[in-house]
Amino acid sequence: MITDENSKSLPSIELEILHEEADEANSLVDEASILFKAMFESKNLEKNKDDHVLLLKRLLDFEGNLINVPILNYLFATIARVCLNSHDYKNAIKYAQAGIEVNLKQSDAQGVRVNNVVILDTACMMGAHKEAIKLFDKSPNIADESVKNMLQNMPSDSDADAIFQKMLKSTKRPKSLVLCLNEQLWHEEKPLKTLMRMMDISRSEALKYKAAADNLADSNYEPE
DSSP states (O other), rough: OOOHHHHHHHOOOOOOOHHHHHHHHHHHHHHHHHHHHTTTTTTTTTHHHHHHHHHHHHHHHHHOOOOOOGHHHHHHHHHHHHHHHTHHHHHHHHHEEEEEEEEHHOOOOOHHHHHHHHHHHHHHHHHHHHHHHHHHHOOGGGGGGHHHHHHHSSSSOOOHHHHHHHHHHOOOTTHHHHHHHHHHHHHHHHHHHHHHHHHHHHHHHHHHHHHHHOOOOOOHHOOO
């Protein structure tokens, strides 16, 4: 049951959760970086892929329960990269596009570039070299010119090009992106998600508590 004392402590609890989530996000990013480097040294690429799949599950769980959504400004690129290394091309593009949108909103050119690179790498891994070259025309700084020259000399798979193009045109995005782009909505959602975390309750239960608190506040209001 929520008491006045619980409500008063909410801001400090939110701050504590912020630090916890930032630490966990940094830890997940570090793990992803280690796995990515290991991919080029591993003699067992299938195990590396399986390790990426396991990490992806943890990343998606973290994203789904995240309260401080601005963390996703940089985490979308990590999720996209881990999707790619798990051979989940569709979600790699979906999360990279989310990363591009949120970093465009923040005017973060480097963040946009990092996510564009994931999309380029996805095209290359799929064998969609024709579509990869188009990405250079759209974003010339996406990679070194030598990469474009190499791609121009490689055969492209027309089926892969078509599939990649369809994925790229998709407007599907992670649900969490809405909160990243709409600050007011995030501020409305933040205390609700904090309550869910504090009390280990469902969203529907948290909404009932919120409605009860709002009604109590209204009943105690006395106009001057």
